[in-house]
Amino acid sequence: MKQTVKKITLNVTEQYIIVGGESNHNKPILLFLHGGPGVPELFTMKKEMQYLEEKFVVIYWEQRGAGKSYRVKNLTLAQILLDTEVLTKWLLEVYNQDKLYLMGHSWGTFLGMLAIEKSPQLYCAYMGIGQVTNQYEAEQNSLEWIKKEAIKREDKKAIEKLSTLNIPSKSASTKEWSSFLNLHRSYLWKYGGSFYNQKGVLPRLAKNFLFAREYSFLDKIMFLPSAIYSLKQLWADVVGISLFDKIKKVEVPVYIFQGLHDHQVSYTLAKEFIDRLDAPKKRFFVFEHSAHSPHIEENDKFNKYIDEILDTKGNN
Numbered sequence: 001m002k003q004t005v006k007k008i009t010l011n012v013t014e015q016y017i018i019v020g021g022e023s024n025h026n027k028p029i030l031l032f033l034h035g036g037p038g039v040p041e042l043f044t045m046k047k048e049m050q051y052l053e054e055k056f057v058v059i060y061w062e063q064r065g066a067g068k069s070y071r072v073k074n075l076t077l078a079q080i081l082l083d084t085e086v087l088t089k090w091l092l093e094v095y096n097q098d099k100l101y102l103m104g105h106s107w108g109t110f111l112g113m114l115a116i117e118k119s120p121q122l123y124c125a126y127m128g129i130g131q132v133t134n135q136y137e138a139e140q141n142s143l144e145w146i147k148k149e150a151i152k153r154e155d156k157k158a159i160e161k162l163s164t165l166n167i168p169s170k171s172a173s174t175k176e177w178s179s180f181l182n183l184h185r186s187y188l189w190k191y192g193g194s195f196y197n198q199k200g201v202l203p204r205l206a207k208n209f210l211f212a213r214e215y216s217f218l219d220k221i222m223f224l225p226s227a228i229y230s231l232k233q234l235w236a237d238v239v240g241i242s243l244f245d246k247i248k249k250v251e252v253p254v255y256i257f258q259g260l261h262d263h264q265v266s267y268t269l270a271k272e273f274i275d276r277l278d279a280p281k282k283r284f285f286v287f288e289h290s291a292h293s294p295h296i297e298e299n300d301k302f303n304k305y306i307d308e309i310l311d312t313k314g315n316n
């Protein structure tokens with residue numbers, strides 16, 4: 001299914017959205033908030049999102065400072081939250097609708113929960129994939145898990161490298177956090193805590209990115225530097241803010257899709273978060289054969305749950 005790249009003016013800055021499923025404007029709108037921070041994801045899931053594009057007009061937003069919007073700076077959590085609100089209002093006006101569905105993955109779930117708490121009147125339902133809750137605690141739990149996995153697998157090289165790896169403080173520099181994350185994420189991936197079955201995944205993602213027609217050559221060159229910039233600007237908020245403390249109640253239905261083997265955020269914390277959350281409707285969908293990306297790893301099951309949400313019109 002064809003996607004269309006559109007340049008828009010958002011808070012006096014030029015940013016980009018990629019629109020799929022636009023053949024019928026009467027379909028509900030789904031605004032997708034990518035992860036990272038700073039890592040647009042359409043190229044990772046083009047095939048898997050086709051079903052959603054039959055059900056929704058899907059808006060893939062290249063967030064401020066990321067992807068095709070890499071030229072836009074002034075990146076703070078407050079600014080990107082404002083961008084989310086303004087983009088939502090613009091979409092509702094363009095498509096002549098009252099509310100839209102908000103879906104986030106990873107960092108996008110952190111942003112998404114803050115967005116629905118701030119402006120619930122704009123959203124008919126929220127869907128979080130790989131839900132961020134208390135990321136500092138999740139990083140601690142994840143480090144313990146990979147150390148145990150290294151011992152379990154008798155991975156001597158990993159045991160040696162990980163023996164001196166400690167989680168930085170919340171206020172540590174970006175350089176210190178980047179050093180930690182680079183080593184940590186490499187073993188997280190290796191042991192299946194990020195993508196449960198990694199067979200052939202990296203070559204496929206690399207190929208998809210290289211041939212992604214939505215990105216110019218310069219966009220692709222700037223993809224990694226813009227991701228690093230976004231991490232530098234926003235990571236302190238990600239690890240410094242616990243949604244357990246920040247959000248106790250929302251006025252929007254909440255649906256969380258969580259891989260049982262997700263150690264990039266935390267399956268356990270995500271379940272605890274939704275159990276505690278006061279919401280008009282909430283469901284927690286478990287994916288037994290997935291880690292951090294159940295929408296890709298178990299796509300048929302994911303689509304089935306989407307149908308169930310739509311059957312209840314999201315908010316009944």
